Amino acid sequence: MFAFVISRLLQAIPVMLAVSFISFAMFTYVGDPVAIMLGQDFTEAQRAALVAELGLDQPFFVQFLKFIGNAVQGEFGLSYRLSRPVAELIAERAPATLELALCAAVIAMAVGVPMGVYTGLYRHSILSRFFLTFSLIGVSLPTFLIGILLILIFAVALGWLPSFGRGDVVRLGWWTTGFLTVSGLKALILPAITLGVFQLTLIMRLVRAEMMEVLRTDYIKFARARGLSNRAINFGHALKNTLVPVITIAGLQLGAIIAFAIVTETVFQWPGMGLLFIQSVGAADVPVMAAYLMLIALVFVTINLIVDLLYYAVDPRLRIGKGAH
């Protein structure tokens, strides 16, 4: 177990290194921060001074090493656009994105899994067909369109829910949460749905497909032959066996949720990292972009680790080193 976790962590190192290299490459190639920072009036000397100040005149590898050294300490410098420490900016924005992503993931799982189970079990019922059609539309609609349509309906036409922002948040240490206020919760609904719909569809379809496969296996047939109840077969035996692939995909999808948050946050002016990122892309605010990338990579590595641990919990076959063989 311990060895397993350690080896996973060690494997994460090359991933993080590769990501930091990409991030750093952006420093060197993307945008010209100097021009943006100088504003309307400047002289050539000022420009040169700034270039030197930012260390942009040093050799590539010196810059890279410096970058890694800083990154390890969570130090990504100051945002070109906002003149504030990037780490602080990200820390400020992360709660919003993570809460949104969490909600979306919960929606996707809480609705997607039961729907997948249902459609897998009752392949030909009317409701299954309805779910399937609905789900296809879910994957065929671009996220941003869903968001805007939701705003049009629920905010503008009906006035039930806010069209933007996070509502009132409560501060818990450095973390801010919208879960504790009515307006915070209301503000979560539309973006979380927008973000969750696509994943919901994916998870539902995945669970359905897995369910259908598992239901054909010999051990399910054998469980039937043993006279177990339907409930025990469908939920005890079948569902658990669908979990392994579902966990994998769900893990990957959580990453995708965070990535898609860029779109949702843009539409709903959600004060999260995605919005920060897209604004940074527009302004070639490389430190923010780089830090964001590294953070996403870190999130992925963590998710993968958790997924592996869940595997380990769910599937005894992976617990090597114990018992016979």
Next chain:
Amino acid sequence: AEARTVRWSASGDPNTMDPHSQNVGTVTMVLQQIYDPLIQRSRTLGLAPGLAVSWEQVEPTRWRFRLREGVRFHEGQTFTAEDVVFSIDRAKQPTSNFGIYVDTIESAVAVDPMTVDVITRVPDPILPNKIASVFMMSRSWSEANGATRPQNTRQREEIHTTRNTNGTGAFRLANREPDVRTVLARHADWWGWREEGTGNVTEIVFRPISSDATRIAALLSGEVDFVLDPPLQDLQRLRSAQGVSVLEGPEVRTIFLGMDQFRPELLYSDVRGRNPLSDLRVRRALYQAIDIQAIQRVTMRGQSMPTGTLFPEQVNGYAREEDVRLPFDAARARALLAEAGYPNGFEITLDCPNNRYINDEQICQAIAGMWSRVGVRTRLNAMPLGPFFAKIQREDTSIYLFGWGVPTLDALYSFQSLLASRAGGQQGDGIWNYGGYSNARMDALISRMRTETGDARQAAIREALNIFREDVPLIPLHHQMIPWAMRSNISIPHMANNQPYFRWAVVN
């Protein structure tokens, strides 16, 4: 008094709270609620007493300001001449972005606690215009908080003033979450509340919303009361929406096209061996190929004032006789092109920002179509302002869309920056002249504008405007209009500098 809150939104958020660090509209629009300058703008953008009750040019290079008595900062410090001297010095620091407003100032001297002398290196006739953009800070507060220098955004630093304020203004900063929400509360002791025509707003909640559609949705659904920059296409809908009203007015900003006129061969064109844009006939052809009326009606939805000159009438030096466009005439344009040796036109790339000016990309698309129709096959290259500015600052462009605002409301600012020859002039000359336009007569007129006063100066401006019209160094398009949208229960004077002054706002 009962709470009267205005929830206000715009697309951008101020990136600092330091009053001398960033000379950007998004910063100023919040800070001018908090800080006062010595001289402030009236509702018509004229000069009005602010923290200075009067000012005069006691010598050609010395201006004297008499300060208002009994003014206190939000944190209680009394406002004195020391603070003025400190603030002007601070604005002159290298890390300040406000240098252009204090560039002529040699020093500021406290004559007595309520009098300050500003000494300039050269006679500066428009100093009051400039000083109206310099906010006054408390010396003791700044020193106590280690903020005697403006925040240096370039040097990876964050100082007290990045997020804290202490002004003398009508509102004080109650809460700030960058990019999310900035809350201002009424400063009950503001000296100006006693004056006539002030409003009743007790709290301002500013929330940036970058997506146009969402911003408008928020206004329509009543989550926001005031939108500074509603998209033009939504005005019709907003006007007809219940409970929403729209204020329209001009901005002191002119949109034009800059052209590479100095290279022997254009970077982005199929013409080899010569530069068509250095030929007046071609410039005029491009000019006359533009159907500005169509752009105004369709692209700008009526929210623009087509122009033939360099700045709008609010700016000192404006001359209506010079504000005449070359007429739209596609046939003439084709003829001019043929005359210049391009009977089959040529190919060119138009660089264009897509998030800087109102409908900038759409304007460029429309122009590209119009030029293409007279044979100038135009490729459109639209990008966000970051890369766009970087590109044109490298002079890596052949023709580009640009907009120029005049905060000093004086003609010199435009001529100096946009049309002065880049080589050999004074510092600051031609720094935005990326087309490399150079005209000895123009340069001479600009130096006269700098030093002369009175009619002589006006004549120089007038002549420069005439040259502008004849020589087409830039193709003027229009002055921007800036509609503001708000819930109907709010009234606020529309300002051509696109700054809402909530001290004058009334909520019913």
Next chain:
Amino acid sequence: MTAPLLEVRNLRVEFHTRRGTLTALNDVSLTIAPGEVLGMVGESGAGKSMTGAAIIGLIEPPGRIAAGQVLLDGRRIDNLRYDQMRQVRGRQIGAIFQDPLTTLNPLYTVGRQLVETITTHLPLNPAQARKRAIEWLEMVGIPAAAQRIDSYPHEFSGGMRQRVVIALALCAEPRLIVADEPTTALDVSIQAQVIALLKRLAREKGTAMLLVTHDMGVIAETADRVAVMYAGRIAEIGPVRDIVKAPNHPYTAGLMASIPPLDRRVDKLAAIEGSMPRLSAIPPGCAYNPRCPRVFDRCVRERPDLLDAGTTRAACWLHAHG
């Protein structure tokens, strides 16, 4: 003769496919008495597994029982609703499938699977059920059963797994076991162990068994009677000794002859030429007629039913009297 425990009457199983309806089982009738082992042999695809599946009611769409009846103790069980059938399965009829690796749920310990089955059918609480489970594991010859009960299937070897499967099939003490090729996936040596175990349990518990297999050797040592299937029908059924030694159906004869003898070397093995017809192309008359060395014109025209042929019953016109 005692009343049969299981009786299958004129069973017919069809598959609806795009190319029309396939009849996988046709007019299959057989009985199994309590404590009796009925062997079932035949070529691959002859319908052996299908018969077993029909008995435990586990034929999956697109297949369905189109005609006939399955009676357990004289009670019809082929038309029960799922919940009623559930009480029959496991409790009355146990099942063992071919591949022990895939028949056990890999995610649960064998103990859990045993306890679950026991508590479903017997009025025992979990603790008692667990005790019973350990007893069963011991009974099927798992050493150190009390420790191994919490192991997962993958921690057992193939032979042990199959023994677990047998324990699972027997733990609710059914009266009939349908064993579909229980040893095909196993080694010869392990195979002998498993067969010995099945025989012992059947004897001790008086359980009847339908034993489906390819392996004539297994049949020979285990079964009391044998049914030989060909193309979805029973070709011959009778006591094991007669089927092996004195088959009455030419197919049975051919099948027996093609088993390579162990005690001598022959120059050329007897083989049935050709192959079994596909379900979609069963010839009219006797399905075996294209390969039959003793075919005559009646075989091509008319399909024979099971006819008395001395000690066995064979579906062959050779035994038509008169």
Next chain:
Amino acid sequence: MPMVEKVMLEANDLARYFDVSRPALQRLIAREPRRTLRAVDGVSFTIPKGQTLSLVGESGCGKSTVARLVVGLYPPSDGTVAFDNQPLSVARADPAQRQRMQMIFQDPYASLNPRWRVRDIIAEPIRAFKLVDGKDAILARVGQLLTQVGLAPADGEKFPHEFSGGQRQRISIARALSSNPEFLVCDEPTSALDVSVQAQILNLMKELQRSLGLTYLFISHNLAVVRQVSDRVGVMYLGRIVEQAPAETLFTTPRHPYTRALMEAIPDLDMTGRTRIPVGGEVPSPISPPSGCAFHPRCPLANDRCKAERPLAQPAGESLVACHAVEEGRG
């Protein structure tokens, strides 16, 4: 009447180990040693031209691995194989030699590429070795081969899934024959088939041996089948040959306790109603084989020597037997 036989294949102390350790990183952290699986552990035999050597043994004892070593699919970890008196690696490098050996596999479903037409499957070796030139000539040769294995030339147009198991095995044989081999390795060619089909295939193979003078290495765990086809038989247990003898001798007088147990365990048609005596115990794992004689945990004759010392093959009558008990005359 021993005559001077030409040797087709000779294996000498052949061994093949597999590394079945976990990935290096995990091994390092868990401080595990490397784990090797000795699938084949010192096997020697010779096959004279025109004869059949069979290998029998339980599943997993290494039969297939020997087969693959012999045709060069695996490089040996130790020992040598000589094909027609030249080292195998030399023979494999030369298409003319390579063409002389072919292999038939167990699973008729997996051994034919489902996406290829039968004629292409059979023609592949012909094309690879450039045996016949020209489309028509190849087609003619394919037709001829199909006829030879009892199928129709027209069947070449079909895809494998259109054939039954027995027919597919015939196609496999036709493919193996297409390069005019002299030596065929048959890895359980009938164990996936029914008895009735098995008889057809075995007859065909015998027939081909007679007419073409083929040499076979035949692998099976079915002793009855082996008896029908072999000249010599080797009995394998856990990667080693424990007994090797002429077929008749092995079946009439099996000597090694394992061989004897195996014979006992074969279900016999004549045994109706009687119970055979299974070999007791479980098959040990080849990763950690028992010390000494690998069979000792299951052997009724085992003593301390068997636990400690690995027996070497010793002649006993016409057989070669690796057993201390036989050597000592205890058995």
Next chain:
Amino acid sequence: MRAFFDSDLWWSFTRSRITVASAIVAFICIGGAFMAPLLAPHDPFDLASLQLMDAFTPPIWTAEGNPTYPLGTDDQGRDVLSAIMYGARVSLFVGFAATIFATCVGVLVGLLAGYLGGTADALLMRIADIQLTFPSILVALLVDGIVRAALPREVHDQIALFVVVFAIGISEWPKFARTVRGSTLVERNKEYVLAARVIGLSKAKIMLQHVLPNVLGPVLVIGTLNLALAILAEATLSFLGVGVPPTQPSLGTLIRIGNDFLFSGEWWITIFPGVALIVMVLSVNLLGDWLRDALNPKLR
């Protein structure tokens, strides 16, 4: 050909009415897009032909409709119908090209990793893992950003389409690689591969002639579904403003442009391209779904 119409695939196709319908729709979409230059009433990419004064014409059936513009015009006076047809062309091109690109890379990597195994496998799969770490939009944003910065603008404009294709493709290949590797691991131990090795065929030949055809089934399925995803990804990129240039709009760009006019009442600019996009993606998805079920022998 006859074999095809006789096959189970064709049969299961004709059995499912919804699949036939979506195939017809997809065919119309693809056909309409492919033949846009012939069928479309206007050329929306030709700037010179745009009439600014005709901008914001509503669809033909409304009071101010103009028969020249059946579905109305956008803010530049572009005919919406033609823009949709041309836009679908761009979207489909991006979708197909990105998918083909991802497929080629993925299949190649998967084959190599699966067949060669060992270090090559470990290395290639680690790279795939790293790639999977970045969701497609993120990759696309990055690639786009880097290309924008690294290449001169003009070059970029000409290759903008290919940048989008590359960006989407490069983020999708691991899916293919993983699937192909999985199937290859199974196939390479099948006896037909061994048979080919006994003959002595080269690795490349075995991979391409024997293994490849047998691993393509799942690839086809992922490919179809991925096509739909790629079209959506392009639309999303356009929405974020980093897609194809606005002078040659894709469906996504059209929707983004139209988005600004949703509140102002000019709904047709965004709704029609939106519907077109949904219909196109939906039909492709339905086809992919059917293909997945039809090719899965377990579900038959």
